[in-house]
């Protein structure tokens with residue numbers, strides 16, 4: 001009897017699921033990436049000649065964040081990031097030789113020089129900036145054509161602390177100085193392989209000055225007069241809701 005494995009089958013950032021967002025079961029191949037060594041869960045990129053089983057379709061994983069529990073979404077996000085890492089490390093970055101998959105660890109190993117390449121995450125800060133007890137700074141991305149207002153976010157640079165990254169991004173994007181920077185939470189974000197690290201900061205000084213290549217509008221909004229905000233399940237949405245709850249509790 002063939003043993004079937006539960007499979008995360010991706011085509012880029014789309015995942016194969018049925019109409020109830022359940023994963024298919026497939027025969028395991030040697031090229032599959034094990035996700036749970038013992039639980040028979042694997043991940044693979046949709047093979048070129050692989051037929052999509054009846055009743056299944058490819059759904060962008062961004063959409064699954066709203067249908068799945070956060071632990072299910074995190075598992076899928078882990079699978080897609082590991083696959084992407086493996087796809088992008090077929091050659092040794094030190095000597096250029098073709099790499100091999102490590103038998104036990106998530107590592108791509110160079111048989112020529114023994115260099116090990118491990119999966120990496122990109123730390124990215126995201127900051128909710130408040131002013132007084134009932135205003136929050138929200139910014140509209142210049143790259144996004146929608147009317148959605150989000151939070152200030154950006155990659156941590158080499159040699160920088162997280163708090164410095166928060167200050168730098170706020171100053172670059174909207175020209176504001178912040179105070180009382182406090183850690184809130186974190187969330188892996190597989191687009192493509194970020195770790196979002198959430199902070200709350202209070203407005204200290206400055207007038208809003210937009211970095212127009214990045215931000216097309218930014219304003220302090222009253223909690224009860226918010227514009228369209230990021231979708232439920234995103235860390236930005238959670239941060240905004242958490243802040244409103246904590247400030248409106250009496």
Ligand SMILES: [Zn+2]
Nearest residue numbers: 092095110113
């Ligand atoms: Zn090498």
